[in-house]
Amino acid sequence: MRPFDLPLGFKYSTTYAGIRKTEKDDLALIVSGVPAAAAAVFTTNRVQASPVRLARANMRASKGVCGAILINAGNANCATKSGDRVAASTTKALAKILKLLPNQVLPASTGVIGIELDENLILSKLQTLCDGLNDTGLPEVARAILTTDLQPKGASREVTLRRGIVRLAGVSKGSGMIHPRMATTLAFAMTDAVIPQTLLRRMLMRATEVSFNRISVDGDTSTNDTLIVLANGASGVRPDPKEMSVFEESLTELLQSLARQIVRDGEGARKLIAVEVHGAISDAAAGQIARTISNSPLVKTAIAGSDPNWGRILCAAGYAGVNFDPTQVDITLQDIKVCRNGLAAPFDEADMKIRLDDTDVSIVFRIAGKGKGSATFWTCDLTEDYVHINANYRS
């Protein structure tokens, strides 16, 4: 992770609580000096882990005010008898130490599903965790929340506004919902800008739509997906109404960076694939086509093999459930046109193979005509390693 300028007024801490078997920090804490405006997005899976249910309830009860986020890796605290009790007791105990209302603490968990989480492992480490709070430990948080993904994921932005500078920073973990009985996507973003809660929520919804809702590793949606943004106002700078869009753009870029890092670090992934669709009848239709191409195992294996397989791309678009005229479609791979008006376009195979060996692959699907809808999705290639990792976890 590259170093970044951290937003003012946040503190971080991590420790090893013995939740995961290997001795590697598995408990992380993010605290705001003053309770912050909070906005959150949770999984839409019907099966929701206890921390997701509690965080959702706390967000409602506190009217979007949050003082701390308590995160553990190694156990998803999902589909267990004690799940609700563990989420409640640990966040309450933390609130007491930090002198916050219990509903101002948001829990998040990632790891194995269906195995009881021993609350004492967490309870006995809360004081240690709070004692360790410091200004610079966000990179350690990024590492502590990893499960099967390899690289810590972080991003930061600094925005100069008329009234001063505000900072944004965030961390995330992936990779899809990839690991056996593992639940996945977590992301936490902090800013020291002054942003009213209702506005923060609207910004987060819009930003999520073009970041975390635009990535796919394997199409599986986890029981624990959680994305939280905190705005604590510690900079004292409130973007003026005309500059709110500048701030929102920066937040969007931050979340897109965190989302793309998850895809790039997808299990077995060697390539980040950007799928752009233009000329659809609406942005939603473009999104549907981009999503379907991104989820196609045939497209993802073709890219793994550096195979300029535009027939698979056209075919996947064809079952996206969206109307378009196939004879109006151009497909570009790595800036080279491989399909024009739905038919093969000549290209240099050897050159294309070299281009597709890159770790960044661009697919552009363009429909000629009046349609103005466009969308970009990010996915990764599907390699033998993905299957190997996921088929052989327990054996």
Place this chain on the structure above:
Amino acid sequence: MRPFDLPLGFKYSTTYAGIRKTEKDDLALIVSGVPAAAAAVFTTNRVQASPVRLARANMRASKGVCGAILINAGNANCATKSGDRVAASTTKALAKILKLLPNQVLPASTGVIGIELDENLILSKLQTLCDGLNDTGLPEVARAILTTDLQPKGASREVTLRRGIVRLAGVSKGSGMIHPRMATTLAFAMTDAVIPQTLLRRMLMRATEVSFNRISVDGDTSTNDTLIVLANGASGVRPDPKEMSVFEESLTELLQSLARQIVRDGEGARKLIAVEVHGAISDAAAGQIARTISNSPLVKTAIAGSDPNWGRILCAAGYAGVNFDPTQVDITLQDIKVCRNGLAAPFDEADMKIRLDDTDVSIVFRIAGKGKGSATFWTCDLTEDYVHINANYRS
């Protein structure tokens, strides 16, 4: 393929026309002595190959009367400039030889997408093909229509009705839409029963819904999927109204067998997985859950690794977009309960591993309560071989 009793009044022929590179029959013909009642189901992909468009048009123009089916493998005749002309000229020429109306010939193609198909390869072999027509050559048809799938697929049934015996037989090819630029599922079923066309069509719709619409290899839908049923009445036996359901059941079983054979022969597949869902709020909801479990790469890789990963199954069901209470769910793998009321149920890991090493795997997902909806889906495991085959076709 096991031997079967063929329906009366059909003839078959195959030959090598040089469409595929390896010298292996790639052109097949099915002819009915008298034009038969025909019903057909075609791909819903927005990108439709020329033979699909022509077959659809011919079905309409002939009002569901068909005398011959002309099938080629090795080239999908899709996304090419000459596609429509090739489909039209070859079926017209065949109709002339067989003294049929042009719209009584239905074309079907499978193979590479986006490469021009030379019509002369087919035209020059039509007379040979017709000269070779014989009563017993259906197994050769099953072999000639294969592309990347390994095993010829066939099934047959004999039904004893009050008025006499009727026979059904069929062939299919797969395997999903699996191969680079390859388009896939084809199935042809013949019966010598007397079945009015409108009734045949309704039966086919219902039977397809619980057979070909219930299988998944990789979730990709091809540009060329075609399923045709012909009833030529050569037995002289018309099921009486009360026995139509007996005939329909037999047709359904035939199509289910052909569909399951496609899944078992999915690329890289080592296991056929039956996913049963019970207790959903409707059959449609059950189907949606079964489909989502069947399409989950995480479930499919877990089964490949003989991993009793019920957390992935529960999680996949959770994002099926259907309401259910996770705490009411029991999951059974190979007849052993692994999840009870949404929580882990104890089982013998070593015994389960051995059970899951079987080539037939059963997943039963049961929701307790009042729901009466149920559905069965068939899928296959996702192995490293699938990725290997699909990533390395062109290189």
